[in-house]
Amino acid sequence: MSDAITAEGLVKTYGEVTALDGLSFTVPRGTVLALLGPNGAGKTTTVRVLTTLLRPDAGRATVAGCDVVADARRLRSFIGVSGQYAAVDEHLTGAENLEMIGRLYHLGAARSRARARELLERFGLTDAADRPVKGYSGGMRRRIDLAGALVADPPVLFLDEPSTGLDPRARAALWDTISELVAGGSTLLLTTQYMEEADRLADQIMVVDHGRAIARGTADELKDRVGGNRIELTVTDAAEMDTAREALAWVAVGAVQAEPESLQLTVPVTDGPEALRQVLGRLAGTGVRVRDAGMRRPTLDDVYLTLTGHQAPGTDEQVQEATR
Amino acid sequence: MNALTMPVADGWTIARRNALKIRRSPDLLGSAIMFPIVFVLMFAYVFGSVIEVPGMSYREFLLPGIFVQAVVMGAQITGYTLTLDLQKGIFDRFRSLPMAPSAVLIGQTVADVLMNLASLVVMAVMGLIVGWRVHTSPQEAVLGFGLLLLFAYAFSWFTATVALGLRTPESFNNVATMVSFPLMFVSNAYLDSSKLPTPLRVVAEWNPASTFTQAVRELFGNTSDAMTTSDAWPMRHAVPASLLWIAVMLIVFVPLATRLYKKAVSG
Structure with missing residues (x-):
């Protein structure tokens, strides 16, 4: 079992909108794949299917050897997810959030508490540990959300647009953290709209557009193709x-x-x-x-333009909403 | 962890989270504790000075009604916080974790009962201050509070169902107000319902809020022989009728809320 993630012909439609149109790919264990594409390309839908939040209309997918539909419960103990919108509780402190997540991974009370402190320190949040997340800055929220994905030290990680909405400095810091993470041997599926982000973090980049993969390769290979x-x-x-x-x-x-x-x-x-x-x-x-x-x-922007025939768009919130 | 202990353990984790959340939300604390206090004072001193009930003091008559009202309002926290959570990504987080899916609603409703317990304690103390007393045995008094908490638990599954159907805090609040005001006012909670004009009296007699109020009055001994007793079945058998209401609410709304939750989060 050398692929941590496999997807075969995934299809998901929302009424008229086809979010996934027969998407297939694999992610070898211990590697980083970036799904690169504009809003509405199907990136978030892909992550939602692979993390068992959404049933595909057709196709099959496995994560860590577990089927996303038939074996969803077991699958969830092997993954860590950090979403586009920080999914932590605003009223709870950073420590309480992480501890709660640890308990829900069934690490036990003592282990959850220790793990929470460990992660808070690693993410430079020790000082803010006992403050409600409500008062955190955008960058701090991202970090606590990312820490939430790591509580159980899962072998497969999903990060959905991890740096969206961050200022350049916070983004650079987040990239460093993610680089360290994957150096530890985790498998990572990352979605991004930023060419630079994919270039910086991923072993392989898959360009998606309208729910289909239109190219895949290393950053250099993609640049050569165009x-x-x-x-x-x-x-x-x-x-x-x-x-x-x-x-x-x-x-x-x-x-x-x-x-x-x-x-x-x-x-x-x-x-x-x-x-x-x-x-x-x-x-x-x-x-x-x-x-x-x-x-x-060529930059990845050029890659994107050549492969899709249209400029990598900035924001198109409606499409994104429709596919959520 | 097996299939039986997991929902319990996870439910408790979520309940702790919700209890912390309630404690840190002044608006929720306010509606669950401040409102009932204000109501006790207003009804006891404003209404109490003009309303007379036969054979007993109005305050003794009133307090069980206020208890029921507090439960009805307190149980709305479940629905309200669910609509707030639906707008954040926290349910996605929960659903990506290897936890029991049922734990989310169990935790929410259990936290609500804890909240209601705190609110009942505050109100009982307020009641004692304004002159309310328990005239029955301690066992019956405990049963009275137990019944209120069971009602609170069952009713929060109802508010969860409404909330998961409506999905936004604004529409939930509107509907909650529209339902809870007639529910409480067309009942025997604040007034002797036997004096109401016939159509309203019939509604009041069969209103579950009246049933619970009557049951709690009986268990606390806040009744008077001088009052006209209603012939309606739920008023004559208030305690069993209350238990029946609780059973019906749980049987209907637990599965319904669970189904609506699945529908609401699998977008």
Whole structure:
């Protein structure tokens, strides 16, 4: 049994909305898989199915060898879940929350208490341990919620958009914590809208869109799939954009993206340095004044754009609500 | 842990959580303890100075009614906190844990009974201060409080059912007020219902709030021979009728609330 999570043809529909459309994947034990996609792509639904909160309409899934439907009760003792919205009790203190979770994992009173203190210390919440969660900052709430997922030291962890709503500093701190966690050998399924987050935390990234997996690989593999490099060119005047676009089209392996406001053009190419030289050569006699020209590795935003044909969206709360 | 001990142990864990929650929510504490105190004082001194009941002091007559009222209001905490929890992610957390699913509602209703016990103690003390007394044996007095707590437990399953059907705190509060006011006022809790005009009198006689009030009056000895006794069956057999009500409420609302809970959380 080398896969901690398996999913086979998962389907879930809400009326007209298809949240999962035959999603299949596996997560080998001890690895991190990031589900990357915009709101409404089916990430949260996937987590809800795998954590037994939601029955799939069709398909099968197992976590730690347990079927998500038939063996749900046993499955739950092997998982830790931290949701998109901090699922802790506001009126209880941090310590009381963790202790309660420990008891509900049936660790026993003494072990639950000790484990709560241990985790509070590890997450830097010792000072806030005996204050109601109500008064915690956003970052502290995330940490206490994450700590809740770790109470029973479960072999499989699910983190649904762990850093949504955090400021950059709190996010960086959370990433460090998660990195340490997975270094300890846990299997982790992570959902995120942030390319950077997937890149930073995951061994493998699966891009999902409309309830389907549209690509899977390491961050580097995905970047390679959409062309080895990007050429970025900035011109001086809007009138020069068209000429520059023609020159770029010669070397392009995908669509040329133009941003008229910043006078910038971006294009995927296979051989970066060679393409850059050709483009600059073609532009030399045209009178186009190149202000800036450069080459860069594609970001996951580029990956997303190429694979789905649309920009990775920012927020689209309605769709998210519909799939919850 | 086996299938039998797990719901009990988990239910107790949840009950402790809810008890802590109630203790830290001034609004809940207020409605469960302050309201009844205010009611005891208002009815005892305002109504008490104009209302007369035959053969006994109005305050002695009143207190059992106020006890029942406190239970009706206190049991609403179950429904109200359930609607609040539904809006947070805490049920998702519970459902992802290897706990007994039934523990959530068991814990909520048990915590409510603990709360009601505290509220009854406060009110009994208030009652003693304003002149209410128990005229029966200590055993019967204990039975009286026991009956109130059983009623509280059964009634909180009713409020849980309503709450899980409505799902938002606002609509729950509206419905709770709309139900509990007529329930308490068209009854014998504050007034001698035999003096009501016939249609209202019939409603009052068959109103469960009257049945419980009458049963508690009998068990505490807050009755008077000078009062007209009703011919309605639940008024003549108030204690067995109360037990019957409790049984019916539990038989109907425990499974119903459980079903609605499953429906409400599996979104």
